[in-house]
Amino acid sequence: MESTMKEMRDGASVLDMDPNSTVGGGVEDVYGEDRATEDQLVTPWTISVASGYSLLRDPHHNKGLAFTEKERDAHYLRGLLPPVVLNQQLQEKKFMNSIRQYQVPLQKYMALMELQERNERLFYKLLIDNVEELLPVVYTPTVGEACQKYGSIFRRPQGLYISLKEKGKILEVLKNWPERSIQVIVVTDGERILGLGDLGCQGMGIPVGKLSLYAALGGVRPSACLPITIDVGTNNEKLLKDEFYIGLRQRRATGEEYAELLQEFMSAVKQNYGEKVLIQFEDFANHNAFELLAKYGTTHLVFNDDIQGTAAVVLAGIVAALKLIGGTLAEHTFLFLGAGEVRHAGTGIAELIALEMSKQVKAPLEETRKKIWLVDSKGLIVSSRKDSLQHFKKPWAHEHEPVHSLLDAVKAIKPTVLIGSSGVGRTFTKEIIEAMASVNEKPLILALSNPTSQSECTAEEAYTWSEGRAIFASGSPFDPFDYNGKVFVPGQSNNAYIFPGLGLGLVISGAIRVHDDMLLAASEALAKQVTEEIYEKGLIYPPLSNIRKISASIAANVAGKAYELGLATRLPRPQNLVKYAESCMYTPIYRSYR
Numbered sequence: 001m002e003s004t005m006k007e008m009r010d011g012a013s014v015l016d017m018d019p020n021s022t023v024g025g026g027v028e029d030v031y032g033e034d035r036a037t038e039d040q041l042v043t044p045w046t047i048s049v050a051s052g053y054s055l056l057r058d059p060h061h062n063k064g065l066a067f068t069e070k071e072r073d074a075h076y077l078r079g080l081l082p083p084v085v086l087n088q089q090l091q092e093k094k095f096m097n098s099i100r101q102y103q104v105p106l107q108k109y110m111a112l113m114e115l116q117e118r119n120e121r122l123f124y125k126l127l128i129d130n131v132e133e134l135l136p137v138v139y140t141p142t143v144g145e146a147c148q149k150y151g152s153i154f155r156r157p158q159g160l161y162i163s164l165k166e167k168g169k170i171l172e173v174l175k176n177w178p179e180r181s182i183q184v185i186v187v188t189d190g191e192r193i194l195g196l197g198d199l200g201c202q203g204m205g206i207p208v209g210k211l212s213l214y215a216a217l218g219g220v221r222p223s224a225c226l227p228i229t230i231d232v233g234t235n236n237e238k239l240l241k242d243e244f245y246i247g248l249r250q251r252r253a254t255g256e257e258y259a260e261l262l263q264e265f266m267s268a269v270k271q272n273y274g275e276k277v278l279i280q281f282e283d284f285a286n287h288n289a290f291e292l293l294a295k296y297g298t299t300h301l302v303f304n305d306d307i308q309g310t311a312a313v314v315l316a317g318i319v320a321a322l323k324l325i326g327g328t329l330a331e332h333t334f335l336f337l338g339a340g341e342v343r344h345a346g347t348g349i350a351e352l353i354a355l356e357m358s359k360q361v362k363a364p365l366e367e368t369r370k371k372i373w374l375v376d377s378k379g380l381i382v383s384s385r386k387d388s389l390q391h392f393k394k395p396w397a398h399e400h401e402p403v404h405s406l407l408d409a410v411k412a413i414k415p416t417v418l419i420g421s422s423g424v425g426r427t428f429t430k431e432i433i434e435a436m437a438s439v440n441e442k443p444l445i446l447a448l449s450n451p452t453s454q455s456e457c458t459a460e461e462a463y464t465w466s467e468g469r470a471i472f473a474s475g476s477p478f479d480p481f482d483y484n485g486k487v488f489v490p491g492q493s494n495n496a497y498i499f500p501g502l503g504l505g506l507v508i509s510g511a512i513r514v515h516d517d518m519l520l521a522a523s524e525a526l527a528k529q530v531t532e533e534i535y536e537k538g539l540i541y542p543p544l545s546n547i548r549k550i551s552a553s554i555a556a557n558v559a560g561k562a563y564e565l566g567l568a569t570r571l572p573r574p575q576n577l578v579k580y581a582e583s584c585m586y587t588p589i590y591r592s593y594r
C-alpha cells in the first residue's frame with residue numbers, strides 16, 4: 001500500500017494502478033472501465049431495470065405485442081398493450097406484409113429504421129430471415145438516397161456525431177454513448193459516400209447501415225457496434241444551402257486541422273475501448289483513406305472496407321470465376337476503369353490480385369502487377385505519366401504508349417477481366433462490352449460502383465451486348481434478366497460479403513492488427529463457398545441467403561490466420577474455429593424476462 005501511495009504521489013499513470021483500488025482518487029464506474037482521478041470529470045452513469053412504459057420504449061428490450069402474460073404482470077405492462085399476445089414469427093410476418101405495401105424504397109428504409117429504433121431484435125430477425133429482399137433497403141442502393149435526404153427524413157439520431165466543435169473533448173463524447181463494451185466502430189467523414197460524393201454529416205446512414213450488417217450478416221452483437229460520423233464540414237454546396245442539412249455549415253477542414261481531429265479521435269477510441277476495438281474506415285475520399293490506413297495500421301486495429309474489403313470480395317469473385325472462364329489467375333489480364341482506392345478499390349483490388357498472383361506463381365509483386373492495367377480520368381496509366389501520378393497509382397504505370405479512352409484501352413490491352421470502380425455510371429458502353437466480347441469467349445465484367453445509378457452498366461446491358469456470354473456481377477443488385485429465353489442471374493460483388501465475417505474473425509480471436517494475409521484468408525473462404533450448383537447458374541458468388549454460414553467460415557479463416565501470425569490474443573486457440581465462430585454469433589430471438 002505504501003508503495004502504491006508513493007507511486008501516486010510520484011505521478012504514476014492511473015492505468016498502472018490496481019483497477020479495483022480507489023486509493024488516491026481512482027474511481028471505477030458501474031462498467032468497471034471508467035477510471036479517473038478525483039480531479040478528472042466522470043460520467044454519472046446509472047443502471048436501472050426498465051419496466052412499464054420505459055420498457056416499451058427501450059429498443060434493446062422491447063418486444064411489443066410479444067410480451068407474454070407473465071412478463072406483462074412482472075414488468076408493469078398491463079394496460080399499456082392491447083390484450084393480444086403475438087409471437088415473433090407473427091410479428092415478422094405482419095411487418096413484412098406491411099413493408100411490401102410500400103412502393104417507394106425510401107419509405108421502406110424509413111420503416112425499417114423506425115423498427116430498429118423501436119424493437120431491435122425484431123429488426124434483426126427480419127433482416128436475417130429476408131436478407132436478399134431487405135439488403136437493398138438498409139444498404140445499397142437505398143441507403144445512398146437516404147443519405148442524400150438524411151436531413152429531411154431525420155427523426156431520431158442514430159450513432160455518434162463528432163464534429164470540429166468537439167475538438168479537445170472527443171473522449172468525453174465517446175463516454176456519452178450508452179454502451180461500454182464496443183467491439184466494432186464504423187467511421188466515416190462523409191466525403192465520398194458510395195459514388196454520390198461529399199454528403200458531409202449525412203453520411204451517417206453508411207456507418208449505421210454497415211453496422212446493421214455486422215450484426216445481421218456477421219453476428220456481432222448490436223450493442224457492441226458503434227456508428228460514428230466525423231463532421232469536418234462539407235464542400236457540397238447544395239447541402240450547405242439546404243435548410244434541413246444536419247451538419248456543420250462550413251467548408252471541409254483539411255490539413256493540420258483535419259489530421260489533429262482524427263488523431264484525437266483515434267487516441268480517444270483506444271483509450272476508451274482498448275486495443276482490440278476494430279475501427280472500420282468507410283467512404284473517406286482517397287486522399288485521406290490511404291493515409292489514415294497507413295498511419296494507424298501499425299498502432300490500431302484498423303481496416304478500410306473500401307480498399308481492403310472490396311479487394312477481398314473481388315478477388316474471391318475472380319478466383320471463383322476461373323472455373324467458368326478457365327485459366328489460372330496469372331494467365332488473365334485485368335483492366336480497371338477507376339484508379340481510386342475503390343474507394344479506393346481500383347488500386348486496392350489491383351494490389352490484392354497482384355499479391356495473390358505473386359504467391360501462386362512465386363514471382364515478385366513488380367512482375368505480377370504487370371498483368372493489371374488501370375484507366376483513370378486521364379486515360380490509361382502508363383509510364384510516361386509517372387511524374388504526375390498520385391503515389392498509389394505509380395506501381396501501375398506500365399510501359400505503353402498513351403491511350404486516352406477506355407474503349408481504346410480495351411482494344412489495346414485485350415483484357416479478359418474488366419472491372420469498373422470509377423463511381424461514374426454507364427461508362428461501360430455498348431462498344432466497350434462488344435469489344436470485351438470480341439476478344440473473350442466469356443468476358444468477366446464487374447461493375448462495382450454504387451449505388452445502382454452509378455453502376456458502370458446494368459445487368460441487362462452486360463448480357464445483351466455480349467450476346468449472353470458475359471459473366472457479370474455488380475456492386476448494387478440487379479434483377480435476373482431473360483435474354484433470348486435464358487434467365488441470367490447477376491451476382492453482387494459487394495464488400496458486404498466480406499466485412500461482417502472478417503470483423504467477426506478479428507473479434508473472436510482478439511486480433512490486435514489487420515494483416516493482408518487475413519484479407520486473402522477471407523477471400524479464399526468466400527470463394528470456397530461457390531459450389532458446382534452455384535456455378536451451373538453462371539454465378540461467381542454464393543447466395544446472400546447463406547451469408548451467416550459464409551460469415552462464420554470467413555471468420556474462422558481470418559481468426560486462424562490471426563493465430564498463425566501471432567496477432568491473436570484470445571488464448572487458447574479454439575480447436576474448431578468454425579463452430580466457435582458460430583457459437584459467438586448474435587441471434588435476435590427474444591429472450592424471456594424474469
Ligand SMILES: NC(=O)C1=CN([C@@H]2O[C@H](COP(=O)(O)OP(=O)(O)OC[C@H]3O[C@@H](n4cnc5c(N)ncnc54)[C@H](OP(=O)(O)O)[C@@H]3O)[C@@H](O)[C@H]2O)C=CC1
Nearest residue numbers: 194195338339340342343344376377422423450475494495
Ligand atoms: N462494390 C463494392 O463493394 C464497392 C464499390 N465501391 C464503389 O466504387 C466507386 C469508386 O470508389 P472510389 O475508388 O473510392 O472512388 P475514387 O474517387 O477514389 O476513385 C475514382 C476513380 O475513378 C476515376 N474516374 C472517375 N471518373 C472517371 C471517368 N469518367 N473515366 C475514367 N476514370 C474515371 C478517377 O480518376 P482520377 O484518379 O483521375 O480522378 C479515380 O481514379 C464508388 O461508386 C463506390 O460506391 C466502393 C467500395 C466498395
Ligand SMILES: CC(=O)C(=O)O
Nearest residue numbers: 194283306343450495
Ligand atoms: C459498398 C461500399 O462500401 C461502397 O460503395 O462504398
Ligand SMILES: [Mg+2]
Nearest residue numbers: 282283306343
Ligand atoms: Mg464504402
